[in-house]
Amino acid sequence: MTVRRANRPLAVGIVLLAVVAGGVFYAMLWGRAAQTRVAVEIRLQPPTHAHPFGTDDLGRDILFRVLGGGAIAFQVGLVAVGIGLAAGVTLALAGARWRGWPARILGQVMDGLMAFPAILLALAIVAVLGSGYVQAMIAIGIVLVPVFWRQTRAQALAVETREFVTAARGLGATEGRVLWRHVMPQIAPLLVIQATTTFSGAVLSEASLSYLGVGTQPPVPSWGRMLLEATRALSIAPWMAVFPGLALGVTVLGINLLGDGLRDALDPQLRRVAGKEPVL
Amino acid sequence: MRAARALAIIPTIVMTATIVFVLMRVIPGDPAALMLGLEAPPEQLQALRHALGEDRPIWKQYASWLGGLVRGELGESLRYHAPVAALIAERLPVTLSLALAAMVVTVVVALPLGLLAAVRAWSPLDLGVLAATQAGLAVPNFWVGILLLLVFSVTLGWLPLQGYAPLGAGLGPWAAHLLLPAVTLGVARAAQLMRFVRGSVLEELGHDYVRTARGKGLGERAVLLGHVLRNALIPVLTIAGLQFGFLLGGAIVVEQVFGLPGLGRLVLQGIYARDLPIVQGAVVVLALLVSVLNMLVDLLYSVVDPRVSAG
Numbered sequence: 408m409t410v411r412r413a414n415r416p417l418a419v420g421i422v423l424l425a426v427v428a429g430g431v432f433y434a435m436l437w438g439r440a441a442q443t444r445v446a447v448e449i450r451l452q453p454p455t456h457a458h459p460f461g462t463d464d465l466g467r468d469i470l471f472r473v474l475g476g477g478a479i480a481f482q483v484g485l486v487a488v489g490i491g492l493a494a495g496v497t498l499a500l501a502g503a504r505w506r507g508w509p510a511r512i513l514g515q516v517m518d519g520l521m522a523f524p525a526i527l528l529a530l531a532i533v534a535v536l537g538s539g540y541v542q543a544m545i546a547i548g549i550v551l552v553p554v555f556w557r558q559t560r561a562q563a564l565a566v567e568t569r570e571f572v573t574a575a576r577g578l579g580a581t582e583g584r585v586l587w588r589h590v591m592p593q594i595a596p597l598l599v600i601q602a603t604t605t606f607s608g609a610v611l612s613e614a615s616l617s618y619l620g621v622g623t624q625p626p627v628p629s630w631g632r633m634l635l636e637a638t639r640a641l642s643i644a645p646w647m648a649v650f651p652g653l654a655l656g657v658t659v660l661g662i663n664l665l666g667d668g669l670r671d672a673l674d675p676q677l678r679r680v681a682g683k684e685p686v687l
Numbered sequence: 688m689r690a691a692r693a694l695a696i697i698p699t700i701v702m703t704a705t706i707v708f709v710l711m712r713v714i715p716g717d718p719a720a721l722m723l724g725l726e727a728p729p730e731q732l733q734a735l736r737h738a739l740g741e742d743r744p745i746w747k748q749y750a751s752w753l754g755g756l757v758r759g760e761l762g763e764s765l766r767y768h769a770p771v772a773a774l775i776a777e778r779l780p781v782t783l784s785l786a787l788a789a790m791v792v793t794v795v796v797a798l799p800l801g802l803l804a805a806v807r808a809w810s811p812l813d814l815g816v817l818a819a820t821q822a823g824l825a826v827p828n829f830w831v832g833i834l835l836l837l838v839f840s841v842t843l844g845w846l847p848l849q850g851y852a853p854l855g856a857g858l859g860p861w862a863a864h865l866l867l868p869a870v871t872l873g874v875a876r877a878a879q880l881m882r883f884v885r886g887s888v889l890e891e892l893g894h895d896y897v898r899t900a901r902g903k904g905l906g907e908r909a910v911l912l913g914h915v916l917r918n919a920l921i922p923v924l925t926i927a928g929l930q931f932g933f934l935l936g937g938a939i940v941v942e943q944v945f946g947l948p949g950l951g952r953l954v955l956q957g958i959y960a961r962d963l964p965i966v967q968g969a970v971v972v973l974a975l976l977v978s979v980l981n982m983l984v985d986l987l988y989s990v991v992d993p994r995v996s997a998g
Contacts, residue, residue, distance in 0.1 A: 522978050533958065
């Protein structure tokens with residue numbers, strides 16, 4: 408094995424995610440119909456050879472629904488992180504250039520947003536946008552904006568004072584060129600790590616919102632929603648509560664390990680022992 | 688200096704209140720239409736707009752929102768026909784008990800295990816603790832809650848399935864209703880705090896004063912508890928304080944799992960019933976609680992570590 412001890416998390420994370428993603432991909436190509444096919448005559452069946460994860464209260468195959476839920480989780484996670492990343496980085500870089508009161512107000516708003524518990528802010532946004540997984544994506548994305556804003560801003564301010572930036576300015580580089588060619592490459596590795604960490608938080612948040620009934624709506628399968636449905640049949644069909652949670656746990660574990668591994672690989676100076684702060 | 692830090696919370700409070708106002712009043716365009724649906728008769732819409740004070744200019748609405756907050760008035764619930772502040776006051780003790788109990792679980796689990804893991808770094812015990820923290824951080828708290836319900840309430844029947852018993856009804860029922868929710872809410876935070884305690888203690892163990900303390904013949908116990916833990920706890924305290932904010936957020940979901948009538952459930956009931964005054968009031972109260980807690984942690988930090996001036 409050539410995988411260094413420090414990079415074992417990376418390898419394990421990639422393997423876990425590959426297994427989940429492979430299943431999700433398979434279900435997207437060949438299992439779409441099976442995710443929502445109702446068959447009342449086989450409802451609430453415990454795991455069997457034909458239905459390895461059992462069937463739910465409408466006789467739908469839980470394995471295919473779990474894999475379908477994975478597609479939603481990845482979709483919501485990717486789009487939400489994309490929104491947070493794009494808006495957060497743009498605002499931070501713009502804010503680093505504006506001095507005076509616009510930057511101060513932006514800072515106050517971002518700090519104010521960060522003071523909210525993430526799930527509470529997401530719920531408040533869903534309260535006005537309405538329920539659904541697109542709304543959940545947007546809500547989680549907005550919650551992530553100040554997270555990326557804060558990190559990008561801190562890094563950009565630090566890089567701004569470095570000599571190569573002054574040199575580039577001295578050579579007449581435009582502001583945009585300085586930001587994109589000189590500042591961004593310095594920040595990018597940290598943003599990749601941050602994006603991975605927030606991705607697992609986004610997946611968990613989608614599940615939470617769906618569990619609370621305001622995220623993904625039926626009949627679209629979602630891990631959170633499936634767990635909500637499982638609680639109604641807890642005493643007669645406990646398997647309904649096991650597999651969606653397990654899939655969620657394995658996926659988040661995979662992403663977290665990937666994040667730890669990336670941190671080791673991309674930024675050896677950051678110590679892993681200190682533990683990371685969750686953002687969601 | 689401490690007074691200055693305490694005063695610095697005022698702009699934070701105003702900002703929090705403003706964000707909630709913008710979110711609830713400005714973004715949706717027409718809350719009355721949102722609440723009554725698209726097919727509501729115009730007279731009804733107009734009446735609701737008037738009841739919500741929406742027919743006034745936006746700055747007047749903003750001023751009365753801030754003024755109301757100062758006086759502790761949060762408007763009237765459309766569904767319960769009761770003042771929102773009273774509804775919140777009814778449910779706040781439930782959420783606070785849950786968060787506090789979860790904090791106790793977090794600290795009781797995380798401190799000893801984190802310390803032990805650091806002292807025996809890279810031993811099987813430590814690796815076990817590290818693996819457990821990874822698992823604890825990966826599983827969603829509501830799933831932990833569902834599994835605990837499945838084992839302890841459904842299968843074994845030891846603990847109640849749903850609901851809450853106020854402290855007034857006796858310590859036993861109160862604790863029985865709160866035990867599983869507190870463990871559920873505490874698991875992820877305990878995992879995180881454990882990681883942090885381990886890291887912090889490991890770092891302190893490498894310092895010269897530890898060698899000095901050992902060199903002057905102090906027992907390992909005295910070195911650990913009297914010297915290392917004391918210093919290691921300073922950063923831990925900040926994290927633990929921030930945890931409380933996360934606990935309040937997590938409580939929203941956990942209350943739903945166990946049917947606890949807390950603030951989180953109130954927010955959800957408000958969302959389901961499209962009762963915006965309730966959502967608005969409960970959200971602002973929860974957010975303000977978190978801000979006040981963060982300020983208290985800052986102040987406490989300067990008490991524990993005199994080098995830090997709370998400015």
